[in-house]
Amino acid sequence: MLKRVHFPTSYLPYLLVAPQIIITLVFFIWPASQAMYQSLLIEDAFGLSTEFVWFENFQVLFEDPKYLESFIRTMWFSGAVALLSMGMAIILAGFADRVIRGAMVYRTLLIWPYAVAPVLAGALWVFMFNPTLGIISYFLEGFGIDWNHYLNKSQAMGLVIMAAAWKQVAYNFLFYLAAMQSIPKSVIEAAAIDGAGPLKRFWTIVFPLISPTTFFLIVINAVYAFFDTFGIIHAVTQGGPAGSTNILVYKVYNDGFVGLDLGGSAAQSVILMILVIAMTVVQFRFVERKVEY
Amino acid sequence: MANIKLDNLLKSYGDTEVLHGVNGDINDGEFVVIVGPSGCGKSTLLRMIAGLETVTSGEVSIGGKMVNNLEPADRDIAMVFQNYALYPHMSVYDNMAYGLKIRGIAKSEIKRRVNEAAEILEIGDYLKRKPRALSGGQRQRVAMGRAIVREPSVFLFDEPLSNLDAKLRVQMRLEIRKLQKRLGVTSIFVTHDQVEAMTLGDRLMVLNGGYVEQFGTPIELYENPQTVFVAGFIGSPAMNFIPATARDDGTVELQNGDVVPGVATTGTVTLGVRPEHLVPHDKGMFQIKVLMREQLGANTLIHGVLKGTDTEMVVSLAGTHDISEGAEMRFSAAKKLLHFFDATTGKRLS
Numbered sequence: 001m002l003k004r005v006h007f008p009t010s011y012l013p014y015l016l017v018a019p020q021i022i023i024t025l026v027f028f029i030w031p032a033s034q035a036m037y038q039s040l041l042i043e044d045a046f047g048l049s050t051e052f053v054w055f056e057n058f059q060v061l062f063e064d065p066k067y068l069e070s071f072i073r074t075m076w077f078s079g080a081v082a083l084l085s086m087g088m089a090i091i092l093a094g095f096a097d098r099v100i101r102g103a104m105v106y107r108t109l110l111i112w113p114y115a116v117a118p119v120l121a122g123a124l125w126v127f128m129f130n131p132t133l134g135i136i137s138y139f140l141e142g143f144g145i146d147w148n149h150y151l152n153k154s155q156a157m158g159l160v161i162m163a164a165a166w167k168q169v170a171y172n173f174l175f176y177l178a179a180m181q182s183i184p185k186s187v188i189e190a191a192a193i194d195g196a197g198p199l200k201r202f203w204t205i206v207f208p209l210i211s212p213t214t215f216f217l218i219v220i221n222a223v224y225a226f227f228d229t230f231g232i233i234h235a236v237t238q239g240g241p242a243g244s245t246n247i248l249v250y251k252v253y254n255d256g257f258v259g260l261d262l263g264g265s266a267a268q269s270v271i272l273m274i275l276v277i278a279m280t281v282v283q284f285r286f287v288e289r290k291v292e293y
Numbered sequence: 294m295a296n297i298k299l300d301n302l303l304k305s306y307g308d309t310e311v312l313h314g315v316n317g318d319i320n321d322g323e324f325v326v327i328v329g330p331s332g333c334g335k336s337t338l339l340r341m342i343a344g345l346e347t348v349t350s351g352e353v354s355i356g357g358k359m360v361n362n363l364e365p366a367d368r369d370i371a372m373v374f375q376n377y378a379l380y381p382h383m384s385v386y387d388n389m390a391y392g393l394k395i396r397g398i399a400k401s402e403i404k405r406r407v408n409e410a411a412e413i414l415e416i417g418d419y420l421k422r423k424p425r426a427l428s429g430g431q432r433q434r435v436a437m438g439r440a441i442v443r444e445p446s447v448f449l450f451d452e453p454l455s456n457l458d459a460k461l462r463v464q465m466r467l468e469i470r471k472l473q474k475r476l477g478v479t480s481i482f483v484t485h486d487q488v489e490a491m492t493l494g495d496r497l498m499v500l501n502g503g504y505v506e507q508f509g510t511p512i513e514l515y516e517n518p519q520t521v522f523v524a525g526f527i528g529s530p531a532m533n534f535i536p537a538t539a540r541d542d543g544t545v546e547l548q549n550g551d552v553v554p555g556v557a558t559t560g561t562v563t564l565g566v567r568p569e570h571l572v573p574h575d576k577g578m579f580q581i582k583v584l585m586r587e588q589l590g591a592n593t594l595i596h597g598v599l600k601g602t603d604t605e606m607v608v609s610l611a612g613t614h615d616i617s618e619g620a621e622m623r624f625s626a627a628k629k630l631l632h633f634f635d636a637t638t639g640k641r642l643s
C-alpha cells in the first residue's frame with residue numbers, strides 16, 4: 001500500500017490570504033458589479049425612481065458626440081503623456097547609465113516624483129503655472145507668453161500633460177535604467193571601437209536592445225494616462241476650460257457626481273473597465289512573449 | 294600596419310595604482326602576448342591601448358603617433374573580447390558589416406570584405422543567423438571576422454579563447470596564429486595561460502602585480518628568466534626553487550648541507566632548476582626522497598622533497614620509469630641549467 005503524506009488541515013493559509021481577498025472583494029469586485037448593474041439603470045436626479053433600461057445608457061453614450069470627443073482627447077492625452085515621459089526617462093537613463101560618481105544620489109532624486117500623490121503633483125504644477133502668482137508664468141511673461149491655463153484650452157492641455165508625464169518619468173526611468181544596465185558593457189565598447197559615436201550607439205545598439213522595455217512601458221503608460229491621472233486633472237483644470245481636458249476618467253466623475261447622470265456615468269466606467277482589461281491582456285502577452293532580437 | 298610604443302604607462306583608479314609604469318616596444322607585424330596571473334592588470338593595459346580606459350600617465354603610441362587622447366574609433370584598432378561582445382540583435386553579416394557601414398564604405402566593398410572574411414573563418418553558412426543561434430566557437434569566429442573586415446593596423450585580443458573547451462581552444466589558437474601570420478597585422482593578445490602564451494607569441498610580456506617582469510621571446514623567458522616569478526610562471530611543471538646560502542668559494546649550500554656549484558655572491562639565494570633538467574646520477578647533488586610518481590606515458594613525474602628538508606621537488610623524466618614511492622634518488626643538472634635569484638628581490642643573479 002502506498003503511504004500518503006498527510007498534511008494536517010490548517011486554516012492558516014486561508015487566514016493569510018483573507019485580507020487580500022477581502023480587499024479585492026470590497027474595493028474591486030463589489031463596486032465593479034455595482035457599476036455594471038448601475039449602467040443598466042436610469043435614475044432620476046433625486047434618486048426617487050429607477051428604471052431598468054438594458055443597454056440604453058450605452059446606446060446614448062455611443063451617439064453622444066461629446067463622448068467621442070472625449071475619447072479622442074484621451075487618446076491624444078495618453079499618447080502625449082507616454083511619449084513625453086518615456087522620452088524624458090530614456091534621456092535621463094541614458095545619462096545615468098554613464099554616470100559613475102554620485103550615481104546613487106542622482107537616481108534617488110529622480111525617483112522622488114513617483115512618491116508624490118497625483119493631487120499634490122497637480123497642485124505643485126498649478127502653483128508654478130498660476131497665471132498671477134506662478135513663478136513659471138512670471139518667467140513666461142518675460143518671453144512675451146501670456147500664460148493662462150484657466151482660459152486657454154491648449155495651454156490647459158499642455159499643463160496636464162506635463163504634470164502627468166512628470167510624475168511618470170521616475171517609473172519609466174527605473175525600467176529604462178535597469179534595461180540599459182543589463183546590456184553588456186563590452187557590446188557598447190565594441191561599437192565604440194567600430195567607430196560609432198554616443199548617439200549612433202544609442203540608436204543602433206542601445207535602443208533596439210531595450211525595445212522590449214519600450215513595449216512594456218507603452219502599455220503601462222497608456223494605462224496610467226487613461227486611469228491614474230484623475231487626481232492631476234482634478235487639481236489642475238477640473239476638466240476645463242470648456243471641457244478641453246475632460247478625459248474619459250474625469251468624465252465619469254463629472255457626469256456622475258456633478259451632472260448626476262448615474263446610469264450614464266456607470267456605463268462609461270464599465271467601458272473603461274473593459275479597456276483596462278484589454279490593455280492588461282496586451283501587456284501580459286508582451287511580457288510572456290519571448291523577446292525577439 | 295603599425296608599431297606600438299608603451300612609454301612608462303601608469304594607471305590608477307582613485308588611490309590604487311594598478312599599473313606601475315609599463316614600457317615596451319612592439320614591432321610592426323609582431324604578435325605579442327601579455328601574460329600574467331588574474332588581476333595583474335593585463336586587461337587594463339590592453340584597454341588603455343584600445344582607448345577604453347584613460348591613461349593616468351605615460352604615453353601610448355601607435356604607428357609613431359601619440360594616441361593618449363584619441364577615441365578608440367580613431368586609433369585604427371580592432372578588438373576581440375572575452376565574451377565576444379557581438380551585437381545580439383544583428384545578423385552575423387550585420388555584425389561584421391557594422392563598423393564598415395559606420396565608416397561609410399561602399400556596399401559592394403562591404404559585401405566583398407565580409408564574404409572574404411566569412412570564407413577564411415568558415416562561417417559563410419551562418420551569415421543570416423543571429424549570434425544567439427551560434428555555438429561558442431562560431432561566435433568566436435564571428436568576433437574575429439568583425440575584427441578582420443575592418444582591416445585595422447592593430448588587433449587586440451582579451452582572452453578570446455577562455456570560454457571555449459580545451460580542444461577547440463587548441464584549434465582556435467593555431468588558427469589565430471596562422472591568420473595573424475597571413476595578415477601580418479600587429480597583434481596584442483592577453484591571456485593568463487602560459488602554454489597559450491608560449492605557443493602564440495613572437496614575444497611575451499610577463500606582467501605581475503602591475504609590473505612588467507620580463508619582455509622577451511618564449512625561449513628567452515624559458516632559458517633566461519630574469520625573476521623568480523617568470524621562472525615559476527613559464528614552463529610546466531613549474532621550476533623547482535630551493536633556498537640556499539652562497540659561500541665565498543662560488544658554491545652554494547643547500548639547507549641539508551649539500552653543496553652545489555653556484556654564483557659569486559654572498560647571503561641567501563634561491564636556486565631554481567626545471568623538473569625536465571634533472572637527470573638521475575649516482576653522484577648527483579640533489580638527493581630527493583620520492584613521495585609520489587605520476588606515469589604520463591611520454592614522461593614520468595616524480596614528486597618528492599629534498600632529502601632532509603621539506604622543500605618540494607618535481608622531476609620530469611622522459612619515458613616510463615619504475616620508481617618506487619619512498620625511494621631516495623640522486624639527481625644532477627648541468628651547471629648552465631641552474632638559475633640563481635636573489636632571495637629578497639627575486640632578481641636573477643648572473
Ligand SMILES: Nc1ncnc2c1ncn2[C@@H]1O[C@H](COP(=O)(O)OP(=O)(O)OP(=O)(O)O)[C@@H](O)[C@H]1O
Nearest residue numbers: 306309311329330331332333334335336337338485
Ligand atoms: N574600475 C576599477 N576600479 C578599481 N580597480 C579596478 C577597476 N578595474 C580593475 N581594477 C583593478 O585593477 C587590477 C587589474 O585588473 P585587470 O582587469 O586588468 O586584471 P586582469 O589581469 O585582466 O585579470 P583577469 O585575468 O582576471 O582578467 C585588479 O586588481 C582590479 O581589481
Ligand SMILES: [Mg+2]
Nearest residue numbers: 335336337452
Ligand atoms: Mg582580464
